[in-house]
Amino acid sequence: MKLGLNQLITPDENGYFGQFGGKIDHPELKKALQEIEDGFHSIQSDENFQKELRELRDNYVGRPSPIYHAKNLSQNGANIYFKREDLNHTGSHKINHCLGEVLLAKKLGKKKVIAETGAGQHGVALATAAALLNLECEIHMGVVDIKKEHPNVSRMRILGAKVVPVSEGAGTLKEAVDSAFSTYLENPQDVMFAIGSVVGPAPYPEMVSYFESIVGHEAKEQFQNQFSGLPNEVVACVGGGSNAMGIFNAFLDDQQVKLVGVEPGGEGIDKPGRHAATITHGKVGLLHGFYCYFIQDEKGEPGAVHSVASGLDYPGVGPQHCYLHDLKRVDYAVADDDECMQAFLTLSRKEGIIPALESSHAIAYALREAKKHDNDYHILVNLSGRGDKDIDYVLEHLELE
Numbered sequence: 001m002k003l004g005l006n007q008l009i010t011p012d013e014n015g016y017f018g019q020f021g022g023k024i025d026h027p028e029l030k031k032a033l034q035e036i037e038d039g040f041h042s043i044q045s046d047e048n049f050q051k052e053l054r055e056l057r058d059n060y061v062g063r064p065s066p067i068y069h070a071k072n073l074s075q076n077g078a079n080i081y082f083k084r085e086d087l088n089h090t091g092s093h094k095i096n097h098c099l100g101e102v103l104l105a106k107k108l109g110k111k112k113v114i115a116e117t118g119a120g121q122h123g124v125a126l127a128t129a130a131a132l133l134n135l136e137c138e139i140h141m142g143v144v145d146i147k148k149e150h151p152n153v154s155r156m157r158i159l160g161a162k163v164v165p166v167s168e169g170a171g172t173l174k175e176a177v178d179s180a181f182s183t184y185l186e187n188p189q190d191v192m193f194a195i196g197s198v199v200g201p202a203p204y205p206e207m208v209s210y211f212e213s214i215v216g217h218e219a220k221e222q223f224q225n226q227f228s229g230l231p232n233e234v235v236a237c238v239g240g241g242s243n244a245m246g247i248f249n250a251f252l253d254d255q256q257v258k259l260v261g262v263e264p265g266g267e268g269i270d271k272p273g274r275h276a277a278t279i280t281h282g283k284v285g286l287l288h289g290f291y292c293y294f295i296q297d298e299k300g301e302p303g304a305v306h307s308v309a310s311g312l313d314y315p316g317v318g319p320q321h322c323y324l325h326d327l328k329r330v331d332y333a334v335a336d337d338d339e340c341m342q343a344f345l346t347l348s349r350k351e352g353i354i355p356a357l358e359s360s361h362a363i364a365y366a367l368r369e370a371k372k373h374d375n376d377y378h379i380l381v382n383l384s385g386r387g388d389k390d391i392d393y394v395l396e397h398l399e400l401e
């Protein structure tokens with residue numbers, strides 16, 4: 001396993017990062033995932049693939065996304081900066097790995113991509129990439145999230161994707177993953193599972209992290225050019241952990257840069273079932289085919305979770321995060337629902353940027369942290385997505401003046 005020279009952390013040959021991650025045992029799925037893994041390894045040195053991906057990033061997504069110094073938020077403490085992944089086509093970082101995954105599916109001769117979605121951002125990004133590259137797309141989404149994130153459901157349908165409502169259990173992200181995986185198993189020959197984060201068995205954590213690492217590489221170079229140095233802290237929200245791995249990767253070797261992943265504290269971390277602070281409150285176990293910290297009930301089954309942000313209420317977290325936590329290279333903090341809603345409003349009203357509720361967790365932490373420092377301290381936040389999808393929910397739940 002490698003952790004060095006600003007490279008990705010790569011797993012060992014069995015898909016493990018320390019004790020986390022792993023490969024699937026299921027015989028048929030094992031074969032299908034090995035095909036994807038082999039394909040993924042081959043595209044890393046495939047110049048045509050890389051050229052096509054680069055052109056799409058530049059001219060379709062609109063990369064590089066800018067870094068913005070939020071001067072209005074930086075009046076009474078540290079300086080806060082945003083890596084503007086919300087400005088990408090489709091409105092979040094998810095398009096970075098979706099284009100990679102769909103290009104790979106096409107190269108492998110697949111006819112269709114299938115995935116889960118929570119907030120709908122991964123679903124929209126995948127439906128977009130599939131429309132562009134002419135593949136069928138099927139998205140599984142919990143009924144609770146369908147109601148909450150309905151603008152994204154409409155976008156997926158308009159883009160030609162089939163949206164499958166999942167009503168089992170809590171009707172949120174975990175059940176959507178279960179449902180998408182079991183449908184995928186029916187026909188892994190023609191279909192590629194295009195997971196939405198750095199979770200699942202090998203090769204997904206490494207592969208999604210690879211496609212997302214463009215965020216950190218750009219951010220590091222831009223920050224050095226614009227502000228002549230490195231930030232003191234880099235902050236990102238953590239659901240499964242893809243936007244966080246995307247920005248952290250490039251800074252892993254810069255030990256002077258503090259890296260902070262912000263987990264959803266929901267209604268309070270003292271309330272079992274009402275938060276999704278996986279790393280800070282989970283136990284190690286096997287979830288969806290990979291070992292990670294996950295929230296468990298008394299029987300060791302995935303426990304109930306909650307977050308105001310649909311994209312964060314998953315009981316598990318990517319294996320790289322678990323590993324980086326144990327290595328003490330990344331700190332994991334918590335922001336709760338109320339703090340997140342306030343941060344959503346603060347960014348909207350002070351900087352004219354409406355953030356996704358997921359990203360608002362990282363903003364909430366940054367606002368709290370900035371007060372502890374002077375203006376010679378610099379905090380870079382990954383603004384992972386825009387909040388258009390969340391405006392109805394916020395209007396229903398916050399009393400605006």
Ligand SMILES: Cc1ncc(COP(=O)(O)O)c(C=O)c1O
Nearest residue numbers: 121197239240241242243311385
């Ligand atoms: C805008 C945005 N940020 C963050 C996340 C959380 O995912 P991850 O932790 O994989 O970045 C989501 C998930 O839907 C999202 O839509």
